[in-house]
Amino acid sequence: MRPVSMAEFFFGNETADHKRTHLEFYGPCDEKCKPILERMLGLDIVYQDEELVVVNKPAHLLSVPGRGEEKQDCIESRVRALFPQAPLQCAVHRLDMDTSGLLVLALTKHAHRALSLQFQNQSVDKQYVALLEGVLSSESGVITLPFRLDVENRPRQIYDELQGKWGTTRYKRLAVERLDNGMLVTRVLFTPHSGRTHQLRLHSSHPKGLGLPILGDRLYGTGMETRLHLHAQSLSFTHPTHNNRLHFMTKVPF
Structure with a gap:
């Protein structure tokens, strides 16, 4: 209990x-x-x-x-x-x-x-850190893709240029690392400029995005790890009463 x-x-x-x-x-x-x-x-x-x-x-x-x-x-x-x-x-x-x-x-x-x-x-302002399956060749950039809910496979999102809503994410490659099993992964910093459902997961995995799923993603990747390697590292907003800007950051657990 x-x-x-x-x-x-x-x-x-x-x-x-x-x-x-x-x-x-x-x-x-x-x-x-x-x-x-x-x-x-x-x-x-x-x-x-x-x-x-x-x-x-x-x-x-x-x-x-x-x-x-x-x-x-x-x-x-x-x-x-x-x-x-x-x-x-x-x-x-x-x-x-x-x-x-x-x-x-x-x-x-x-x-x-x-x-x-x-x-x-x-x-x-929000920033996320993720581990991607494989090696990301580009150092930084912006991803802008339209996507929507796959009504036949909820909660999965799908790329759709006609009916999808656009989401924008800025990314920066932080490091390429090797896991204990020998697998190469890329540590990436994401700064989303919209807050769509599964935005970072779809932007990572889709061929028109980075083409590399987030490690441990059961919907868009192999799901081979025990957890999704995506962490909301920092958060910044204006206090609703005092009107000062608050900034928070946490340690990435992977």
Whole structure:
């Protein structure tokens, strides 16, 4: 069983400030309980304040709940367990289940509206690091491809010049590396200028893109590794209340 909350009962005489009464129930204490609860809930919190929280999502965990009881455990539900005051839908963007990295979630309705607008206006800066199967010959460039959902093979996306929506990604080759099994892979930095579903995965694998699937991609590649080697390394946006620019970066786990 996965714990979803912590609380305390008070035993003893009522305190002078009337904040504690004998046998009364009190919710989680922020000072002592919240750090413990973060670990118990499996949340890696990078930053939090009264308006928002930034977490480092592990691979193989949903960003938001899906259909069915088995798909209710996700970053959004864990954040709401830790922050009961958060809106019912506190996620303002998503990462694929198999992708790890930075996610920002809103703790107030105002923050949700403001952050959602930034994502819609593409004023949020994001960078991803990936390992590609094979050696990438070009050092850098821009990929612009139209694609759409393959309705007969959800959630896979397909290239479509007629009905697809365009997505743009800037890439930079960082290094060519050799895995323990002798396979050559290319470490790449991606800067997406749009936020389409599976954009980086399709732009990597499609022949009109880089032609090299991301290592571990079960939809667009061989899926030969235990995880998708794609990590949302950095995230930058404007604070919804203070209006200062916030920048976050995490260590790449591969």
